[in-house]
Amino acid sequence: MKLGANSVLFGGYDTETAFKYLAMAGYDGIEISAIPGMSEHLVIERWQEAAPEIKRLSAEYGLELLAMEQPFPDPAIMEPAYQAAVEMGIPVINTGSRGTADDEESFQERVGVLAELADMAERYGVTLCVKAHVGAAIHDTATTLRAMEMITSPAFGIDMDPSHIHRAFEDPHEAIVPVFSRVRHVHIRDCKGRTMGEGILDESGNVRYPSMAPEMQTCGRGDIDLVRFVAVLHELGYQGALNLEIIGAKEYSLEQCCIIAAESRGHIQACLQACGAR
Amino acid sequence: MKLGANTVLFGGHDMETAFKYIAMAGYDGVEVSALTGMSDHLDVTRWREQADTVKDLAAKYELEILAMELGRLDRDILELAFQAANAIGCPVVNCGPGGKSDDEESFLQQMEIMNDRARLAEQYGVTLCVKAHVHACVWNTPTTLRMIESVQSPFFGVDMDPSHLWRAGEQAADSVAAVIDHIKHIHIRDCPGEMGALGRPGKPEEQANGRGSVDLVRYIAALHEGGYEGPVDLEVIGAKEYSVEQCCIIAAEARGHMQACLQACGAR
Numbered sequence: 001m002k003l004g005a006n007s008v009l010f011g012g013y014d015t016e017t018a019f020k021y022l023a024m025a026g027y028d029g030i031e032i033s034a035i036p037g038m039s040e041h042l043v044i045e046r047w048q049e050a051a052p053e054i055k056r057l058s059a060e061y062g063l064e065l066l067a068m069e070q071p072f073p074d075p076a077i078m079e080p081a082y083q084a085a086v087e088m089g090i091p092v093i094n095t096g097s098r099g100t101a102d103d104e105e106s107f108q109e110r111v112g113v114l115a116e117l118a119d120m121a122e123r124y125g126v127t128l129c130v131k132a133h134v135g136a137a138i139h140d141t142a143t144t145l146r147a148m149e150m151i152t153s154p155a156f157g158i159d160m161d162p163s164h165i166h167r168a169f170e171d172p173h174e175a176i177v178p179v180f181s182r183v184r185h186v187h188i189r190d191c192k193g194r195t196m197g198e199g200i201l202d203e204s205g206n207v208r209y210p211s212m213a214p215e216m217q218t219c220g221r222g223d224i225d226l227v228r229f230v231a232v233l234h235e236l237g238y239q240g241a242l243n244l245e246i247i248g249a250k251e252y253s254l255e256q257c258c259i260i261a262a263e264s265r266g267h268i269q270a271c272l273q274a275c276g277a278r
Numbered sequence: 279m280k281l282g283a284n285t286v287l288f289g290g291h292d293m294e295t296a297f298k299y300i301a302m303a304g305y306d307g308v309e310v311s312a313l314t315g316m317s318d319h320l321d322v323t324r325w326r327e328q329a330d331t332v333k334d335l336a337a338k339y340e341l342e343i344l345a346m347e348l349g350r351l352d353r354d355i356l357e358l359a360f361q362a363a364n365a366i367g368c369p370v371v372n373c374g375p376g377g378k379s380d381d382e383e384s385f386l387q388q389m390e391i392m393n394d395r396a397r398l399a400e401q402y403g404v405t406l407c408v409k410a411h412v413h414a415c416v417w418n419t420p421t422t423l424r425m426i427e428s429v430q431s432p433f434f435g436v437d438m439d440p441s442h443l444w445r446a447g448e449q450a451a452d453s454v455a456a457v458i459d460h461i462k463h464i465h466i467r468d469c470p471g472e473m474g475a476l477g478r479p480g481k482p483e484e485q486a487n488g489r490g491s492v493d494l495v496r497y498i499a500a501l502h503e504g505g506y507e508g509p510v511d512l513e514v515i516g517a518k519e520y521s522v523e524q525c526c527i528i529a530a531e532a533r534g535h536m537q538a539c540l541q542a543c544g545a546r
Binding site for chain 2: 021024025026215218219220221225226227254255256258259260261262263264265266267268269270271273274
């Protein structure tokens with residue numbers, strides 16, 4: 001497995017800062033954030049300007065371009081994202097399904113769009129990955145399996161994210177098994193609790209760190225059994241990218257971002273060593 | 279086990295910087311560096327001026343003071359360290375064994391010194407811990423066992439450091455059982471290169487847990503199986519010129535690794 005991190009963790013800083021400190025933290029690669037509002041590392045409308053610099057940074061810091069995250073499953077935005085990926089040699093584009101959970105009409109409509117986007121990905125020679133996401137049309141293993149059945153393109157893959165599966169009240173190390181045949185990317189982070197109201201409480205019972213505060217997403221700080229999850233990935237033979245994705249740290253200090261990145265990498269490294277994958 | 283980090287990692291920065299980022303990295307506690315030349319955090323010759331600051335920082339950042347590292351066995355300095363430890367509520371003072379490897383006269387001389395210093399520790403109610411250290415009179419498990427036999431005081435213990443044992447040709451996980459009853463402190467870090475190469479410990483980033491060759495997953499599991507519940511303090515040497523961000527990364531990476539090791543063996 002190749003360990004990377006999504007540059008969105010350093011969303012308050014420029015692209016080179018993200019490369020510099022992710023390399024320092026020992027990652028093998030990077031996922032480029034094209035998430036508007038959370039970072040300005042890759043603005044899809046201006047990808048031609050950004051691509052040469054991203055390729056230069058990849059070479060300078062020795063970080064493989066493992067993936068790109070472009071969250072809008074919209075053909076008008078996704079096509080230039082694919083073009084950018086081809087130009088930079090990025091093999092995987094991660095997106096969300098959007099839509100509404102437990103709404104059949106929304107599910108059908110979203111899967112139709114994703115199938116169209118997968119066909120487009122196939123033409124560009126890249127892989128479109130979608131993950132189960134809290135509140136979205138694809139939000140748990142059951143809906144993931146349905147999408148896998150309905151979208152037959154080999155350019156469509158699953159982006160497995162244990163933090164969303166955990167919040168769907170499933171155990172990620174078990175949920176990975178039925179979807180594994182189509183897993184082409186893994187997003188990884190921890191999660192404290194399964195609902196927004198949980199987290200670390202102080203002595204008075206007030207929430208000190210909300211469950212999804214960036215530091216609580218750091219691998220090893222939450223409730224997910226990531227040791228087992230990584231071991232099952234290894235047992236199943238997964239050899240793709242494992243990218244840390246921490247959301248919400250745009251206002252965090254550089255030291256805080258470095259700590260979240262490094263602590264997570266140390267944790268995943270030990271998980272890999274514990275199961276014999278490294 | 280309680281996870282801490284020696285402030286010497288932040289030796290190029292002030293003591294509050296060390297406490298602040300060690301806390302941010304999620305450690306339970308801190309080992310205060312009194313290693314002159316490597317840090318200016320605690321100068322035991324001025325401990326009365328600094329004790330309140332150390333206690334205030336521990337309270338502010340919610341870090342337990344798990345240990346202090348002095349490094350030297352000089353009686354006058356060590357007595358000041360014991361006084362300081364007593365004043366700040368620090369239970370353990372770590373020192374190196376001194377002396378020379380494979381020199382019987384040196385070994386016996388150092389044992390005499392350690393017996394005296396253990397009696398001194400007892401007067402102040404703190405524990406003196408000594409580790410096997412490359413090139414010193416105690417440098418591997420056989421010499422550690424001889425030290426345990428030679429210094430029989432409840433105020434004396436072994437500070438087990440897998441990186442020095444690795445350099446001495448041992449995989450620390452295999453050595454835990456022999457000394458577990460006498461371990462009162464753990465210094466931890468990784469070490470690059472071949473086992474038994476008595477060379478340098480590697481660059482600071484190479485000492486971060488998980489980056490080197492020591493099997494720390496199995497080492498921590500062995501400590502847990504042996505019932506060890508004391509402090510495990512990261513000790514990374516040589517980062518005095520490093521930026522705060524570099525120090526933060528080493529501290530955090532090592533803690534993340536240890537957290538997973540503890541989770542993997544069921545200790546957390």
